[in-house]
Amino acid sequence: MLKRTHTCGQLRAEHVGQTVTLCGWVNTYRDQGKGLSFVDLRDREGLTQMVFGHEDTDPAVVAEARTLRREDVVAITGMVRKRAGGVNPKLATGDIEVFAQKLEILNRTETPPILPDEYEAGKIAEETRLKYRYIDLRRPQMQKTLRTRHEVARIARDYFHSHGFLEVETPLLIKTTPEGARDYIVPSRIYPGKWYALPQSPQIFKQILMVGGCERYFQLCKCLRDEDPRADRQAEFTQIDLEMSFVQRDDVLHIMGGFIQTLIQKTKGVDIGQPRQLTYRECMDKYGSDKPDLRFELEIVDISDLAAKTDFGVFKDALAKPKGVVRALKIPGAAEKITRKQIDGTYTEIAKGFKAGGLPVVKMSANGYETGIAKFVSPIGDELKQRLKLEPGDIVFFAADAYSTTCKVLGELRRTIARDLKMIRENEWQCFWVVDFPMFQWDEEGKRFVSEHHPFTSPRHDQMHLLDTNPGDAVSSSYDFVINGYETASGSIRIHRPEVQQRVFGILGITPEQQKIKFGFLLEALSYGAPPHGGLAFGFDRLIMLLTGTDNIRDVIAFPKTQNGVDLMTDAPGPVDPEQLQELCVRVDAPKN
Numbered sequence: 250m251l252k253r254t255h256t257c258g259q260l261r262a263e264h265v266g267q268t269v270t271l272c273g274w275v276n277t278y279r280d281q282g283k284g285l286s287f288v289d290l291r292d293r294e295g296l297t298q299m300v301f302g303h304e305d306t307d308p309a310v311v312a313e314a315r316t317l318r319r320e321d322v323v324a325i326t327g328m329v330r331k332r333a334g335g336v337n338p339k340l341a342t343g344d345i346e347v348f349a350q351k352l353e354i355l356n357r358t359e360t361p362p363i364l365p366d367e368y369e370a371g372k373i374a375e376e377t378r379l380k381y382r383y384i385d386l387r388r389p390q391m392q393k394t395l396r397t398r399h400e401v402a403r404i405a406r407d408y409f410h411s412h413g414f415l416e417v418e419t420p421l422l423i424k425t426t427p428e429g430a431r432d433y434i435v436p437s438r439i440y441p442g443k444w445y446a447l448p449q450s451p452q453i454f455k456q457i458l459m460v461g462g463c464e465r466y467f468q469l470c471k472c473l474r475d476e477d478p479r480a481d482r483q484a485e486f487t488q489i490d491l492e493m494s495f496v497q498r499d500d501v502l503h504i505m506g507g508f509i510q511t512l513i514q515k516t517k518g519v520d521i522g523q524p525r526q527l528t529y530r531e532c533m534d535k536y537g538s539d540k541p542d543l544r545f546e547l548e549i550v551d552i553s554d555l556a557a558k559t560d561f562g563v564f565k566d567a568l569a570k571p572k573g574v575v576r577a578l579k580i581p582g583a584a585e586k587i588t589r590k591q592i593d594g595t596y597t598e599i600a601k602g603f604k605a606g607g608l609p610v611v612k613m614s615a616n617g618y619e620t621g622i623a624k625f626v627s628p629i630g631d632e633l634k635q636r637l638k639l640e641p642g643d644i645v646f647f648a649a650d651a652y653s654t655t656c657k658v659l660g661e662l663r664r665t666i667a668r669d670l671k672m673i674r675e676n677e678w679q680c681f682w683v684v685d686f687p688m689f690q691w692d693e694e695g696k697r698f699v700s701e702h703h704p705f706t707s708p709r710h711d712q713m714h715l716l717d718t719n720p721g722d723a724v725s726s727s728y729d730f731v732i733n734g735y736e737t738a739s740g741s742i743r744i745h746r747p748e749v750q751q752r753v754f755g756i757l758g759i760t761p762e763q764q765k766i767k768f769g770f771l772l773e774a775l776s777y778g779a780p781p782h783g784g785l786a787f788g789f790d791r792l793i794m795l796l797t798g799t800d801n802i803r804d805v806i807a808f809p810k811t812q813n814g815v816d817l818m819t820d821a822p823g824p825v826d827p828e829q830l831q832e833l834c835v836r837v838d839a840p841k842n
Contacts, residue, residue, distance in 0.1 A: 258295025537660025740785020
């Protein structure tokens with residue numbers, strides 16, 4: 250094989266006159282006739298134009314070059330010269346071309362089912378790309394994404410190393426624990442009838458590392474959750490996982506905020522500063538979401554006191570319910586931009602999707618309130634105008650229901666309208682912490698409390714007494730990090746005293762017997778001098794998604810699953826031999842109808 254001297258993105262004008270050897274894939278082949286042909290040779294670093302048929306080329310080499318087809322793998326030796334047809338500004342190597350002297354065909358390809366540049370032209374369905382991922386990965390954008398993943402991992406390792414963190418691996422075969430999603434389970438051949446679980450996160454093990462005196466732990470780790478995939482989530486994903494001892498909440502937020510500041514500065518050239526903090530209640534009150542996108546200014550306003558003065562049955566019925574409220578979302582200057590079809594279609598369906606009664610609406614004109622529920626709001630017209638700071642041309646949407654339902658309706662409506670009206674400042678980075686989450690949420694269906702984050706989250710120090718008196722009102726010491734409307738990290742100060750952990754387990758309905766079976770080793774560890782500790786995990790794939798400007802997490806993972814959790818390239822999941830099941834003492838019954 251010809252020995253490679255340079256990559257296909259490396260050559261510049263200063264290399265003119267040098268003899269070089271490049272290796273890669275034939276990106277394009279153009280036969281100009283009269284024995285002259287051009288090959289654009291591609292590797293992960295870029296493209297270089299190779300010329301066959303000049304006076305220095307062996308006719309046999311020219312003839313062999315004419316047999317080349319796209320995606321053949323070749324090595325070419327030749328002389329670097331200035332590009333004869335003028336500079337190509339689209340290529341980093343556009344000043345030069347290589348006059349080929351030798352050609353070695355390393356591997357000929359069958360007719361490819363897809364070509365790397367067909368994706369940019371919108372010709373390839375995602376399912377086809379995933380089936381032939383080994384070709385799709387050759388795309389320059391995919392190579393750029395893989396490089397970004399590498400760079401982010403390197404930045405993370407450098408940053409946390411400089412702050413005293415130790416990288417420690419935690420096990421993949423663990424004991425099943427309730428962490429909010431279904432576990433993937435693995436049967437044990439040696440212990441028939443017993444099972445391992447694959448980790449949803451290293452949560453318990455990183456706490457054990459703190460008990461063990463590690464003090465500052467870091468890991469790029471794989472996590473697995475048996476839940477339905479979606480555009481920004483995969484069942485198998487990567488976290489930047491961290492934990493620290495002898496810290497309070499603000500210590501964690503300062504170190505981790507510094508990491509995000511460093512990461513965005515190094516990858517995007519933007520200084521976001523030390524991220525600010527917003528409370529959970531502030532986010533829900535103003536934006537209807539605990540991960541709001543703040544790249545546009547639309548805020549929800551509570552008008553329950555004004556709505557109580559109207560005769561509108563929808564408002565009155567909502568206010569008669571426990572925790573019933575009426576809230577409004579003003580869209581400035583959009584009265585003529587938003588159509589009746591959108592209101593009755595997409596936007597009303599959002600309300601129905603969250604089981605809200607409807608989506609009342611009103612427009613403000615120079616003559617006052619028009620359309621929708623204009624006649625019902627007229628008695629409070631002046632007060633409403635002052636409360637919402639209304640101007641002619643504004644449109645207002647209302648949600649009347651339980652507080653949580655109005656958050657869901659108006660929060661989703663806010664995002665949808667901002668996208669529809671192109672209100673989002675795409676080049677802006679809005680990064681902030683959300684703090685002071687509730688400790689628990691009430692599960693109406695199960696008639697019990699569930700953790701807002703996970704069972705190992707500590708109450709905020711001044712809320713500890715509420716565990717015994719009113720746990721539903723307790724505020725936790727958890728925190729999330731939000732970038733442009735995506736939750737990219739989540740964490741908390743942990744419970745480090747066994748008696749507090751047992752109280753929290755009890756509130757969650759985990760009996761003492763269940764605690765001993767599922768968490769006995771953790772409770773025992775906490776009883777032997779556990780330090781105060783806290784940490785978080787960044788969603789690595791989601792960070793890459795934001796940094797590369799895609800809204801599909803499958804675009805940033807080398808070998809992702811489909812929306813339905815299938816690996817189309819390897820055809821997984823698939824059947825196993827009956828002998829394997831017998832060896833594991835596992836029997837598969839037909840699913841029940």
